[in-house]
Amino acid sequence: MQTTQVLLSEAHLGTKLNHAISGERRGEFGLLLAMLSADARDMAQFHLKGSDREIEERLHEQFELPKSQPLLSDMSKEQVIDHSLVFQQQGLAAFHLSQCLQPEAVVTRGAVPIEVSQVLANCSLVSKAKYTGDLTDEDLSINTPHFVDQLVQQRLLAEIIV
Structure with missing residues (x-):
């Protein structure tokens, strides 16, 4: 048997869980419980109103959890x-x-x-x-003097040497 309905909490089961208990059908009761979500955040008491950040801060404060x-x-x-x-x-x-x-x-x-x-x-x-x-x-560019400036520097050096 395959079901297309995703079961998150007991509210999604309706009265099926009650009928399984009253009819003493332990196998069906166990199967229904096994089909529920294992994530605790899907339980009804954790469905709070507000943004995710506000909810997380409120739960941390309520349960005195560290960051x-x-x-x-x-x-x-x-x-x-x-x-x-x-x-x-x-x-x-x-x-x-x-x-x-x-x-x-x-x-x-x-x-x-x-x-x-x-x-x-x-x-x-x-x-x-x-x-x-x-x-x-800009750091990679080489600042070479112009050719004319190089010639002037060479003439000055030549005059100093002579």
């Missing part, structure tokens, strides 16, 4: 949290405590994505400086 673990940290913009020294010196329990109090980011990287950094590793220093904006085309 969520950052997924990505950029070493070039902020100080990166590193609990490896705590783990080495004080052990696993201290590491877990540090992680709960101030969570590390899942991924730590620099200012450029990993794909771009792999390409830049194979480039010359000039190409890297151009990419980061440290070097412009």
Whole structure:
């Protein structure tokens, strides 16, 4: 039997759950419960009104949860949290405590994505400086004096030598 209806909560089942209980059909009752969504956020008590940001802040406040673990940290913009020294010196329990109090980011990287950094590793220093904006085309231009100015400088040097 295949159903096209997605079951998120008990409200979607209607009276089927009640009939399975009253008819002592344990198999059907178990099947109906197994078809429900396993995600706790789909339960009715978590369907709150407001924007996602407001809901998340309200739930964090209500359940006294710490701030969520950052997924990505950029070493070039902020100080990166590193609990490896705590783990080495004080052990696993201290590491877990540090992680709960101030969570590390899942991924730590620099200012450029990993794909771009792999390409830049194979480039010359000039190409890297151009990419980061440290070097412009004006810096690369050579300011050679005009031919006439070179002749004047040579005549001056010749007069000094003679």
